[in-house]
Amino acid sequence: MEDMYREVILDHYKNPRFKGELDPADISYQDDNPLCGDMIRIDLRVDENNRVVECAFSGQGCAISQASASMLMEDIQGKSLEEIKEYSRDDILDMLGIELGPVRLKCAMLSLKVLKVGAYGVQEWIEE
Amino acid sequence: MEDMYREVILDHYKNPRFKGELDPADISYQDDNPLCGDMIRIDLRVDENNRVVECAFSGQGCAISQASASMLMEDIQGKSLEEIKEYSRDDILDMLGIELGPVRLKCAMLSLKVLKVGAYGVQEWIEE
Amino acid sequence: MKGGFDANVIRQDFPALKRMVKEDVPLVYLDTTATSQKPKQVLDCLNDYYSNNNANVHRGIHTLAEEATAGYENARITIGEFINASNEKEIIYTRNTTEAINLVANSWGRTNLNSGDRIILTEMEHHSNLVPWQMLAASIGLEIDIIPVDDNGLLDLHVYEQLLDKNPKAVCVTHMSNVLGTLNPIKNMAINAHDHGALIIVDGAQSAPHMPVDVQDLDVDFFAFSAHKMCGPTGVGILWGRYELLDAMPPFLGGGDMIKRVHLRDFDTNDLPYKFEAGTPAIGEAIGMGAAVNYLNGLGMQSIWEHEQDIVSYAMDRLNEVPGLTVYGPEAEMRGGVTAFSLDGVHPHDISQILDGDGVAVRAGHHCAMPLHERYKLVATARASFYLYNTYSDVDKLIEGLHKVKQVFG
Amino acid sequence: MKGGFDANVIRQDFPALKRMVKEDVPLVYLDTTATSQKPKQVLDCLNDYYSNNNANVHRGIHTLAEEATAGYENARITIGEFINASNEKEIIYTRNTTEAINLVANSWGRTNLNSGDRIILTEMEHHSNLVPWQMLAASIGLEIDIIPVDDNGLLDLHVYEQLLDKNPKAVCVTHMSNVLGTLNPIKNMAINAHDHGALIIVDGAQSAPHMPVDVQDLDVDFFAFSAHKMCGPTGVGILWGRYELLDAMPPFLGGGDMIKRVHLRDFDTNDLPYKFEAGTPAIGEAIGMGAAVNYLNGLGMQSIWEHEQDIVSYAMDRLNEVPGLTVYGPEAEMRGGVTAFSLDGVHPHDISQILDGDGVAVRAGHHCAMPLHERYKLVATARASFYLYNTYSDVDKLIEGLHKVKQVFG
Numbered sequence A, B: 001m002e003d004m005y006r007e008v009i010l011d012h013y014k015n016p017r018f019k020g021e022l023d024p025a026d027i028s029y030q031d032d033n034p035l036c037g038d039m040i041r042i043d044l045r046v047d048e049n050n051r052v053v054e055c056a057f058s059g060q061g062c063a064i065s066q067a068s069a070s071m072l073m074e075d076i077q078g079k080s081l082e083e084i085k086e087y088s089r090d091d092i093l094d095m096l097g098i099e100l101g102p103v104r105l106k107c108a109m110l111s112l113k114v115l116k117v118g119a120y121g122v123q124e125w126i127e128e
Numbered sequence C, D: 001m002k003g004g005f006d007a008n009v010i011r012q013d014f015p016a017l018k019r020m021v022k023e024d025v026p027l028v029y030l031d032t033t034a035t036s037q038k039p040k041q042v043l044d045c046l047n048d049y050y051s052n053n054n055a056n057v058h059r060g061i062h063t064l065a066e067e068a069t070a071g072y073e074n075a076r077i078t079i080g081e082f083i084n085a086s087n088e089k090e091i092i093y094t095r096n097t098t099e100a101i102n103l104v105a106n107s108w109g110r111t112n113l114n115s116g117d118r119i120i121l122t123e124m125e126h127h128s129n130l131v132p133w134q135m136l137a138a139s140i141g142l143e144i145d146i147i148p149v150d151d152n153g154l155l156d157l158h159v160y161e162q163l164l165d166k167n168p169k170a171v172c173v174t175h176m177s178n179v180l181g182t183l184n185p186i187k188n189m190a191i192n193a194h195d196h197g198a199l200i201i202v203d204g205a206q207s208a209p210h211m212p213v214d215v216q217d218l219d220v221d222f223f224a225f226s227a228h229k230m231c232g233p234t235g236v237g238i239l240w241g242r243y244e245l246l247d248a249m250p251p252f253l254g255g256g257d258m259i260k261r262v263h264l265r266d267f268d269t270n271d272l273p274y275k276f277e278a279g280t281p282a283i284g285e286a287i288g289m290g291a292a293v294n295y296l297n298g299l300g301m302q303s304i305w306e307h308e309q310d311i312v313s314y315a316m317d318r319l320n321e322v323p324g325l326t327v328y329g330p331e332a333e334m335r336g337g338v339t340a341f342s343l344d345g346v347h348p349h350d351i352s353q354i355l356d357g358d359g360v361a362v363r364a365g366h367h368c369a370m371p372l373h374e375r376y377k378l379v380a381t382a383r384a385s386f387y388l389y390n391t392y393s394d395v396d397k398l399i400e401g402l403h404k405v406k407q408v409f410g
């Protein structure tokens, strides 16, 4: 299981990209996983074409939840909200490059959940 | 298990002794076993020394419950209520001459329960 | 034997059916309606779980915890598919049918019913589908209407229509009677109930083990059943309910797992299905129930049903040959594999006891259906019931035994 | 190793402890507080019951029904003696500790508590001893007072005295914390509660498996525990209560077995203990729990306790050597075999995950004690817990693993 802590994941955890808050932001949302206390907030600024021009995340939690948020921020640069809608569980797992059991999957998916619910409302989020 | 239906038990079941009711009676009590619907009523007449001078039982139910009532009536002839108080589970089992599992034991004990509760009130009956 | 279904082969899976009741007297098990025997596939699953994957579910991330959680949740999916639930979140693990019905009465009932509201029960219900409603009725003041049983052992649907006109809120009815064997026309009863704005709550304890059940096709609102009557372990049962109904209901029991957050003086409720599963569930038993469903699926529920139909019609023919014997309930075509009967001049206890001497296990008593026995002016019946492992030969031994009973009491 | 007690020999009874988590990585099971592993004696008992004596209880008179009933009732006697109940009728089978507490809250609580009445809980309770009371409080309007946890992880008994002066009706408290390991002074707390006219309801989920318990000596009113935490199967637990209290309480769930008579619109309640056991109980699991108690008795509860004391003090010494690690709760002498801890800069999930890579199973999260974690301003801890099968070597592997965690996150 230590390969779960690949260099790249630990690097994102220890040196998160896009960490912080945007104020004002066009879209802001936060949620947590009460089971383990992981918390993620995401702020977005979008242009007239609904493309992400700036983004930031804040929060706390395990390496998986925080690294996946940092990686996700990196990935959505310049993407449209339409494109964000298409992000799936597998995209996150591909970014992380690991397999996860059901409990850790929730950690990994928290940032995507916050992003999608923030952008589209809760009905967009179907837990897989 | 067929030895449970010894001749003497079947005989008491088919030809019950002291079957009927006494009206008036000094002591009358009835109870049933809701699980199987066995029902026994016992009527007693006692003399000034609290000795049974007449007794009768009525009711319905399985061979074990009815035969044990019939045998019990036969046995208490002329006994004092004090003596009746001493009757135990083993006395009934001795009369029947068989071993019984927990459910059938309730059938066998119903008449003794009715007799004792009738004579002494419910606190006298401790289910064994 | 129909198709590839061979009860004599199937029997080999059941260790209990190989046991001797006493020397040289093998067991003839005719008491499945009370509880079924278990195939070695289910026992091996239980043993394997407890020997290898045992851990508490949902909260752990170590290997065993993940394996236990996966086993527990996969069983939920298996069971959901078994009754064609549209979503496995509609599958709530309970202890048994009884607890499932109590859950509905307490959670749905206390939220949706008010003093003066009416509910419909039937004269053939098991105590488990009577007492929870009686307790609720006494507590909040409901009127209870009863669908009577007619002389053929069927529900009087004419009276049902009349009772529906009184605008009841719920109809609580068994899918199959555990005494008469009657298979009730649930699909039509559900249409009628819904036409009158009532929910229909079905006790499936005797149907789910014996026939294909499709809760969507039946169009019912709640459906309850028990693992132990369908080759599974004791200690686990299922409440299925429509998602929207379950989702709107308050929790029943409080504790671990049914919460999202807990503070000292209040809490947030968890999502379905966990909302209704407080505390450590019957993990091994739920996984064992999944194995039981897989076992039944392997044989095919339709084949099981046809086999039981075959056995019960043979049994009724042979029972009717016994002088002085009365079988209660409808013709074989309208019933499952249950036959309750009485024999003139012999109490059911004595029947059961004498049969037991020859290894034939039948039940005697009111079978948790006292009101139904009252309706027939009986205090007890003897009941022989059949399942996938029973054969004509089992029936023959029952009949032989009954002749012996008559001899003893002749 | 104290006396004849040798955990290395005892381990051989537990099939799960022989398993490899992955190739060449044996399991180091440190999650007994969530659920214990099961010895083969218990698994054999389950398998034997289901293979030979399986039948529904109480109502049948055929051989299997009598055997199953005897097994089920003998287990009740065994369990009653285990906690020194004065009467086995005080032993009520439930699904788990959680259901036992819900039973008390609903049956005793709704009958004896009124709007405005006070009850006392503590800051270290498991959700199972919080949420049922919160639900009851919200439903009938109770005031909840809380005994805080002091900086040593002990209940603040000074505050307890003050809260008792407000005339509460009940004190609901855990015998042992499942996070801090704190062993609460129940006997003294019971005396105080009774002096103030309050009942005391004890969550024994973490004490009954680990130490001798004598409910008469403790002089408590209700005591709840779960089989799965004490070498038994899932799906069964116990509510013990004083006879007079239980006898005066109304039934909780309705259905088969808890009745004497049922009519269409009302019923008569059965006697103890059946009054509280509606429907087919977890028969096999109750019998398995009896086997678990026999197993524990064979080792001796005092010896088990001493062994755990030994392991937990060794564990605390070694944990305290790890830089940046904080163990929560009191000194080893005042706790059972539970150690919850945090490690600077590493989330408990990551601790547990990395340990799992070396086969070391610990739990991470709030352990169903969110308010307690809030009190320590934590969202989660990692928790290693010990039982009769754990050894110094298990502790050593935990410590090795923690050093690896530090390396990965260094």
Ligand SMILES: Cc1ncc(COP(=O)(O)O)c(C=O)c1O
Pocket (backbone or CB within 6 Å): C256, C278, C279, C280, C281, D033, D034, D096, D097, D098, D099, D126, D128, D129, D174, D176, D177, D178, D203, D205, D206, D226, D237, D368
């Ligand atoms: C202190 C304490 N109370 C109650 C419980 C709940 O036990 P169960 O989940 O078996 O109902 C637990 C176990 O998780 C516990 O540790």
Ligand SMILES: Cc1ncc(COP(=O)(O)O)c(C=O)c1O
Pocket (backbone or CB within 6 Å): C033, C034, C096, C097, C098, C099, C126, C128, C129, C174, C176, C177, C178, C203, C205, C206, C226, C237, C368, D256, D278, D279, D280, D281
């Ligand atoms: C029709 C019916 N309903 C309900 C039950 C109760 O099932 P359980 O005892 O498993 O709760 C039974 C079984 O006894 C039954 O036959």
